[in-house]
Amino acid sequence: MKRKCEIKTLYLAHNFLTRKTLRKWELKIEGKYNVNLDNPFYDNPDRASEMETLDNLKEGGRKQRDYLSSRSSYDIVEDDLKKIRQSDGIIAFAHDVRIGTPMEIFYAARVLRIPVYVITKKWAGHPWIKQHARIVFTSRKTLEKYFAKHYGLKK
Numbered sequence: 001m002k003r004k005c006e007i008k009t010l011y012l013a014h015n016f017l018t019r020k021t022l023r024k025w026e027l028k029i030e031g032k033y034n035v036n037l038d039n040p041f042y043d044n045p046d047r048a049s050e051m052e053t054l055d056n057l058k059e060g061g062r063k064q065r066d067y068l069s070s071r072s073s074y075d076i077v078e079d080d081l082k083k084i085r086q087s088d089g090i091i092a093f094a095h096d097v098r099i100g101t102p103m104e105i106f107y108a109a110r111v112l113r114i115p116v117y118v119i120t121k122k123w124a125g126h127p128w129i130k131q132h133a134r135i136v137f138t139s140r141k142t143l144e145k146y147f148a149k150h151y152g153l154k155k
Contacts, residue, residue, distance in 0.1 A: 008151060009036040010117070011084045013092035013104040016041070016068070020055070022093065025140060033147040034154055038087060040080050047079070084108055089115035091143070094123050105132050119143055
């Protein structure tokens with residue numbers, strides 16, 4: 001008897017600068033595998049108009065930087081923590097990390113004790129990554145193989 005694969009929700013931890021590239025990848029993955037990737041930038045109804053504004057400003061330009069600095073730090077952090085608490089685990093892109101991604105890794109692993117999957121080549125051997133990640137992947141491709149094996153393909 002073939003077991004029915006339950007769709008897992010994994011929080012997608014990544015930095016602001018990689019949001020557009022990872023959004024394309026996220027949508028491809030959700031269409032292919034039995035997994036829901038919860039993107040804090042795009043899958044939050046409270047931030048939809050904010051992301052539309054930011055995406056229409058010049059990437060890294062002064063107006064975008066000013067807009068980013070005017071946002072509520074409290075709301076951003078609390079929204080992200082809430083999404084992590086509602087997840088079955090997190091996938092953290094740790095190639096070019098900013099402060100948020102390591103904080104999310106630590107919170108998920110140490111406080112919530114939920115699975116943390118890290119994608120990185122640069123930091124794969126770092127003691128903090130090795131200690132907190134259930135599995136370290138060195139590429140998206142190897143993570144996708146894991147999804148196929150453990151979550152299955154969508155029908």
